[in-house]
Structure formats: structure tokens, C-alpha cells
Amino acid sequence: DAGVIQSPRHEVTEMGQEVTLRCKPISGHNSLFWYRQTMMRGLELLIYFNNNVPIDDSGMPEDRFSAKMPNASFSTLKIQPSEPRDSAVYFCASSLGRDGRTNQPQHFGDGTRLSIL
Amino acid sequence: AQKITQTQPGMFVQEKEAVTLDCTYDTSDPSYGLFWYKQPSSGEMIFLIYQGSYDQQNATEGRYSLNFQKARKSANLVISASQLGDSAMYFCAMREGADSSYKLIFGSGTRLLVRP
Numbered sequence: 118d119a120g121v122i123q124s125p126r127h128e129v130t131e132m133g134q135e136v137t138l139r140c141k142p143i144s145g146h147n148s149l150f151w152y153r154q155t156m157m158r159g160l161e162l163l164i165y166f167n168n169n170v171p172i173d174d175s176g177m178p179e180d181r182f183s184a185k186m187p188n189a190s191f192s193t194l195k196i197q198p199s200e201p202r203d204s205a206v207y208f209c210a211s212s213l214g215r216d217g218r219t220n221q222p223q224h225f226g227d228g229t230r231l232s233i234l
Numbered sequence: 235a236q237k238i239t240q241t242q243p244g245m246f247v248q249e250k251e252a253v254t255l256d257c258t259y260d261t262s263d264p265s266y267g268l269f270w271y272k273q274p275s276s277g278e279m280i281f282l283i284y285q286g287s288y289d290q291q292n293a294t295e296g297r298y299s300l301n302f303q304k305a306r307k308s309a310n311l312v313i314s315a316s317q318l319g320d321s322a323m324y325f326c327a328m329r330e331g332a333d334s335s336y337k338l339i340f341g342s343g344t345r346l347l348v349r350p
Contacts, residue, residue, distance in 0.1 A: 150337065160325065160340040173337060208279060214336075220286055222269055223338055225279035 119143070123209050123226035131234050135197040138229045141190055142211030150223060151184055151194050152208040160208075166192065167214060199233045206230050237261065238328050238341035246347050247316045254301070255311040255344045257326030266330045268309040269338065270300070273323040282324075285309055313346075321348045 122141040130136060142149050150165040164174040166186045174184070181200070186192040196203055210223040239258045247253035259268065270282040285293045285300045293300040301310040313320055323345050327338040 159342050162337050162339075165337050206277065210279070220267055220284050222281040222284060224281065225271075227278050230277075 121209055121211050121224055121226035123207075123229050125229060126227065127230045127232075129232045129234065130199060132200050133198045134233075135195065136199045136203075136231065136233075138194040138207050138209075138231070140192045140194070140209030140226060142192070142209070143213075143224055144190065146211035146213050146224075147189070148212045148214040148223075149186060149192050150210040150212075151192070152210065154206045154208060154228070155204075163194070201233045204231055204233050236341075237339045238326055240326055240341035240344050242344045243342075244345040244347070246349055247313075247320075249318060249348055249350050250315055252312060252314045253316055253346065255313070255324050255326075255346065256308070257310055257341060258306075258308045259326075259328050260307065261328065261330050263330040266328055268300070268302070269327045269329070270298070270309075270311045271325045271327065271340075272320075273325065273343070274319075275322070279325075283311070316348045318348050318350060321346060 124139045148167050151163040152160055153163055154160045161176055163176045164184045165172055169186045182196055184194045206228045208225050208228045210225045212223045213221045237260050241256055266287045268285045272280045272282050283293050283295045283298045283300050285302045292302050297314045299312045301312055323343045325343045326341040329336050329338050
């Protein structure tokens, strides 16, 4: 079975450009999470969705960041305009959420390594 | 206050020996889940093992086991018979509440290096 699929794997762009990261969750999973990983701050949750609805976006750093989940099989994280401090690895993860059960792990994609010059 | 604390930034272990990676957590929710993930140098995040707050027995998955001490709020990962391929970052994470759709809170990680 296919895991979480992220694209692109690597992205290098100049500051000020718009960056769009894409994620396809595991089929049947109803929760989707976007994380950012840096050496300084570790793994940070940016936003997560349940049944395509954003539940918690308190981790989104600022208005330059936006995320959408138009359907159950696709999500995007957009940065506009991008800045050098946005350079990081961005992970998408999905899980099968079930009421009353906490044991479903989040399955991660391979990440997008983003470099803003 | 930190929800998940991993006090060992880095550790060494000799190949074939066992190693314990520490994790303490802080929550007032009676229902929670604890997870361990492995991140090798290639960067992917790999789920290893899960322990639920109501589980009576410590979780085990192959060479991985979780030493769950609820009263002390610790969930240490034990890797038996270490292999060179175990060299990686290891993250402890917690999910609060009784719903698997809730977010995970991650610790800062422990870098494990297995010596031949």
C-alpha cells in the first residue's frame, strides 16, 4: 500500500517566491498534519485537519503560511512570499482517527526539504 | 512546561548491547497515548511502538519495548541487541485525549549511535 506521498522532495527557490508543498495522505485516513523540522526548533506542528476541516492552525508561523485540504486525498501548504528563515524540512502525516481510540499512529511522508536563498 | 522531555541529546551503545532512551511526559488527561518514532539520516519518520495510558502491559514490537511507568510519567524505549542500522534520531511523542485524530506532541529527540 502507498504511504503518505509528498512532493516535491526538494525545493530550492529565491526569497519572495511562492512555494507550494503537496501531500497525498494514505487512503482512508481522515486526519492530516503538517509539520516543520529545523535544527533549532525541532519538530513543530503547523496545522492539522480532520475530515478535511482545519482543527488547529495555531502553529502556523504567520500570515505568509496557508494550508488547504480541498478533499480527502490532497492537501497543500503554501508560503507566500517565502523567506530564508522558512528553510526547513516540511513533513506531512496522516492517521486514521477513531473516537475513543488513541492507538492509531501518524504515518509520515518522506518530507520536502525546502531551501530559500 | 514541556509536555515531552527527552533528556539525552545523544547516546552511544555497543553493537549487540541493549540501550534505553528516556522519555518523560506531562499531562493531566487520564486518556493518552505515547509513541516512539525513528528518524534515520535519510530523513523519514518511522513509527516504532505505541503505549496507551490504560494498557496494563508494556508494549513490545520485536527488539523494541516500552518501559511504561505511569506513576513516574515515563515511557522509556528499550532497544535490545542493538544493530548498526539502529543509529538514528529517536523521538518520543504523546497524544492527549481519547481520539486518534488529535495532534501529537514531540520531544526534542535523542541521537543514538551504535558502535561496531
